[in-house]
Amino acid sequence: MTSESISVIRIHDVLLVTMPPDPDDTSVTILQEKVLNAMERYRVKGLVLDISAVQTMDSFFARVVAETAQMVVLMGGKTVIAGMQPSVAITATQLGLTLGGALTALNADLALDMISDTFRRGR
Amino acid sequence: MHNAKILIVEDEGIEALDLQNRLIAQGYTVPDIAATGEEAVKKTEEASPDLVLMDIMLHGEVDGVTAAEQIRARFDIPVIYITAYADEDTLQRAKITEPYGYLVKPFRERELYVTIDMALYKHKMEKKLREREKWFATTLRSIGDAVIATDHNGLVTFMNPVAEKLTGWKLEESQNKKLTDIFNIINLYSRKPAENPVTRVLVEGLTVDLANHTILIARDGTEIAIDDSAAPIKDDKGNITGVVLAFHDITERKQAEEALRKSYEELDARVKERTAELEKLNQALRVEIEERKQAEEIISRQTQEIIEVSTPVIQIWEGIVSVPLIGTLDSMRAQQLMEQLLEKIVATGSLVALLDVTGVPAIDSKTARHLLETISAVRLLGAEVVLTGIRPAIARTLAQLGVDLSNVNTRSSFSAGLLHALTLLKLRVVNLDCAD
Incomplete structure (x- = not known):
């Protein structure tokens, strides 16, 4: 998995990143860089990190995600981690991994709802 | 041998006195003098002398030879004959009585003393020899082993009482019989005649032990297990003059050995029996262990099933799942609960999970x-x-344990929780009457 293959997509006022099944340390570091650059460049309300494909999460990945979320908050946005697999959630809990200030959502759809008014469904 | 008591038998009084004087002068004691044959026997009995000087020609019915014969037979006292003359017939008779000396008148004094001393010495030696013989015979008679002796031709010369008892032959009957006639031995197993040890000893000149499992067949056909050895009897020059065979009855020993062997066999059989029993028990135990293992597997599977059933995750509304927890929540159940709950949340896309601990x-x-x-x-x-x-x-326990639940939505009742969940979903329960 090369870092180039991870793309940061802006949809209206939200940045959307889809994580590959097994992200390595380099790619998550580059991802953070890309996200922060995009945050600066576009006027967005937040970041949706879709990890529904991720099967394993290690402490480094969790820390980078937590850091990124904190940075995004500092830059005036929200971070929502979306679609975590149950098995990943259990492992993360048992390892005591936390995601810092990041919010969580069952899927990218709900995550978008949480960040942007644009996507909020009419009720 | 001075101080010896000598009885003089002489019918010529003067000659007797002269003899007495000469003997006394020489240091001998003369307790009495007898003039006739009858008197000689009588006075020998009374005085018990060491030696008798006997004139062959005596007056009266009993002559010196007859008297000497009686003395020898009754008292074992040596007799020396003194005579002036004697016919051939008398001399022959005298010889038969085994006299210890024979003095012909007139004899010189020195001749008398030498003859007396020789006679006393010879008698003493013979007595000793007889005692030894008697001692040996008694020894052989009294030992517990059977002893048979043969001459160099293998003819029986001696048997002790034990040998008589075992073979069934008396010494008198067996003397000069061939040993093989009375000592009939065979091998216990082959029933063939065993090698005659005497023959071997006579040929080899060495002590031989009999082979094991030898059976002696007694005169009456009785079979006796024996253990024996045979040794050559050699004279001073090393020539074999006979064989001595010693053996003893080992029937009892054999029986004891047999009994021991039998009891050993019995013991062995019992050990084998017990081993077989144990083996059977072992097998049964193994089967039982296998059965229990299977039962355990069933129990363990059922436990798993019960756990699964005991934490049912139910979707009670769109976006709301609920888990009523019942019973103790141990690690295994907690893991189970977590997995099932998370799967259900993802599957139903529920935003709220109601975790009810009423049943805990x-x-x-x-x-x-x-x-x-x-x-x-x-x-x-x-x-x-x-x-x-x-x-x-x-609530009290949680507070006392210091469990931080400040970030968690908690409610006392399930319905309050449900209401909160609906609120989180931005839903509201309304009374239709009021709404109208």
Whole structure:
């Protein structure tokens, strides 16, 4: 998995990143860089990190995600981690991994709802 | 041998006195003088002399030879004949009585003393020899082993009482019979005649032991197990002059050995029997262990099933799932609960999970930790947990344990929790009457 293959997509006022099944340390570091650059460049309300494909999460990945979320908050946005697999959630809990200030959502759809008014469904 | 008591038998008084004087002068004692044959026997009995000087020609009915014969037979006292003359017939008769000396008148004094001393010495030696012979015979008679002696031709010369008893032959009957006639031996197993040890000893000149399992067949056909050895009897020059055979009855020993062997066999059989029994028991035990293992497997599977059943995750509304927890929440169940709850949340896309602890009897720190873990895992998915059924007792325990539930939505009753969940979903329960 090369870092180039991870793309940061802006949809209206939200940045959307889809994580590959097994992200390595380099790619998550580059991802953070890309996200922060995009945050600066576009006027967005937040970041949706879709990890529904991720099967394993290690402490480094969790820390980078937590850091990124904190940075995004500092830059005036929200971070929502979306679609975590149950098995990943259990492992993360048992390892005591936390995601810092990041919010969580069952899927990218709900995550978008949480960040942007644009996507909020009419009720 | 001075001081010896000598009885003089002489019918010529003057000659007798002269002889007496000469003997006394020489240091001998002369207790008495007899003039006739009868008197000689009588006075020998009374005085018990060491030696008798006997004139062959005596007056009266009994002559010196007859008297000497009686003395020899009755008292074992040596007799020396003194005579002036004698016819051939008398001399022959005298010889038969085995006299210890024979003096012909007139004899010189020195001749008398030498003859007396020789006679006394010879008699003493013979007595000693007889005693030794008697001692040996007694020894052979009294030992516990059977002893048979033969001459160099293998003819029986001696048997002791034990040998007589075992063979069934008396010494008198067996003397000069061939040993093989009375000592009939065979091999216990082959029933063939065993080698005659005497023949071997005579040929080899060495002591030989009999082969094992030798059976002696007695005169009456009785079979006796024996153990024996045979040794050559050699003279001073090393020539074999006979064979001595010693043997003893080992029937009892054989019987004891047999009994021992039998009891050993019995013991062995019993050990084998017990071993077989144990083997059988062992097999049964193995089968039982196998059965129990299977039963355990069933129990363990059923336990698993019960756990699964005991934590049913139900979707009670769109976006709301519920888990009524019943019983103690141990690690295994907590894991089970977490997995099932998370799967259900993802599958139904529920945003709220109601975790109801009404059915949990008591919560300790461990249970609380399991609950917190479950809650944080649910949150990682992006859903929220409402912990319901916090009874006063449980609330007290949680507070006392210092469990931090400040970030968790908790409610005392399930319905309150449900209402909260609906609120989180931005739904409201309304009374239709009021709404109208």
